[in-house]
């Protein structure tokens with residue numbers, strides 16, 4: 001089942017002489033459990049695509065469908081609930097609130113969604129444990145390393161019953177091993193059934209995805225082919241279309 | 244990949260037979276560089292000829308011969324480890340040549356050519372990354388070798404990206420190639436920023 005579908009989505013910023021076609025006729029379907037990479041240079045529309053997919057912004061034309069429901073007809077409330085409950089976001093920075101501990105950061109979306117604080121904290125603790133961050137629970141963001149902060153951000157993005165994880169350059173300024181940990185965590189969420197979209201200019205990050213779509217001037221110009229099956233690579237069976 | 248010095252390194256741990264050296268070589272490179280047994284025996288003969296390794300079993304079949312490193316061999320190994328390989332001459336890179344050629348041909352859209360190579364490289368990277376996905380059973384030598392390959396491929400993609408941008412700025416590709424499978428990008432978005 002597709003968790004996320006973009007149907008001929010376009011986004012125009014500004015008007016008249018300042019008009020910018022940030023996205024043009026994007027079609028994209030992300031299945032449950034799959035990790036889709038979107039690769040493109042700076043200014044190609046990656047962040048715009050992600051904001052529209054997560055209903056942080058409205059498309060100018062076209063339709064966003066999440067869990068089979070079109071957002072076009074959805075009320076403000078419906079969309080707000082979707083953002084709290086179904087979609088998790090990870091950005092390059094500004095992910096955590098400085099005044100809250102790691103645990104509080106992770107439990108916040110649940111509490112905002114009306115889950116009782118005690119229960120929210122227990123669920124948040126489980127998410128941190130799963131990601132090997134239990135002993136960092138009471139640390140404030142400025143007491144965490146960059147890699148740990150980003151992992152807490154992912155814990156927050158997948159806590160509860162999230163179905164869709166949207167990540168914008170999630171390994172931003174991290175070194176390559178921390179970047180790898182971030183991608184491993186996103187992949188682990190996918191193995192639990194979450195659908196994920198990671199947008200990046202970085203081929204090493206994108207190579208963790210099942211499928212990579214190439215964006216250029218707001219258009220999807222190309223995408224990777226699934227490896228021919230049963231193709232052998234270094235004597236090992238290659239990965240199928242998606243697990 | 245210096246097979247010669249890798250075998251010397253394995254012998255520096257203690258005397259070994261040819262078949263053993265082959266197994267250990269492949270294990271130490273995480274099976275990324277396979278080695279055939281014939282290569283092992285020829286290399287051992289050369290090491291012996293050069294005085295870096297020796298064996299008592301002179302008359303035995305090569306499969307029965309047990310080799311050990313000599314002190315000259317140890318010196319050679321130590322010298323080799325500390326000598327940087329010569330990276331000052333750029334290798335003749337076929338991909339670079341293809342892009343340089345494509346950028347000069349007016350009937351070819353160089354950006355489409357770049358994208359064909361970019362996609363291929365990302366696909367190969369996906370396959371390498373997939374091999375290190377299972378962290379619990381990830382062999383350390385294998386992980387190191389896979390990382391080296393991923394960094395190498397990544398640097399090629401980065402070069403393609405910068406070539407793409409540089410060629411756009413220079414407006415080399417003014418003629419869109421209609422026969423190409425990729426859309427020619429008619430855009431009003433800000434490339435120039």
Ligand SMILES: Nc1ncnc2c1ncn2[C@@H]1O[C@H](COP(=O)(O)OP(=O)(O)O)[C@@H](O)[C@H]1O
Pocket residue numbers: 013014020021022040041042043044045046047048049432433
């Ligand atoms: N709020 C905005 N107002 C006007 N133009 C915008 C806005 N956001 C993005 N853009 C433009 O849209 C294009 C795509 O931007 P963006 O999605 O941020 O690209 P990327 O994330 O790939 O760098 C760029 O040309 C950018 O300048």
Ligand SMILES: [Mg+2]
Pocket residue numbers: 046047048168
């Ligand atoms: Mg961006």
